Amino acid sequence: MVCCWSIHCSPRSLTALCPLEVAIDLAGRDTKVIPGHGLAVVWRDAMVEFLDMTVDVRDTVRMLISEGKTLDEVMALRPTTDYHARPATDCGG
Numbered sequence: 001m002v003c004c005w006s007i008h009c010s011p012r013s014l015t016a017l018c019p020l021e022v023a024i025d026l027a028g029r030d031t032k033v034i035p036g037h038g039l040a041v042v043w044r045d046a047m048v049e050f051l052d053m054t055v056d057v058r059d060t061v062r063m064l065i066s067e068g069k070t071l072d073e074v075m076a077l078r079p080t081t082d083y084h085a086r087p088a089t090d091c092g093g
Contacts, residue, residue: 020051053083 027033027044034041060079069077 017051017054020047020054024048024051057083 023033024044024047027047029044031044032041033044033047057080061074064074064077064079
């Protein structure tokens with residue numbers, strides 16, 4: 001059995017990110033997205049930005065693990081730091 005998500009998702013996605021890619025593909029440029037929890041109402045661009053950030057952090061952590069870093073070492077390197085100072089995407093028009 002092949003998951004229906006796998007038909008729509010790029011190789012860069014983990015299974016958990018695939019539904020986000022599908023939502024991005026379905027959303028038009030002016031689509032407002034109302035999440036079930038977490039973020040406020042956002043535009044499609046905010047979902048793209050979130051996916052890009054998540055993939056970037058995932059790839060950084062994978063690289064550190066492949067270099068033999070322990071969990072404590074990875075955490076000490078703070079792989080999400082580049083995203084801490086960024087303002088949340090404004091959902092306004």
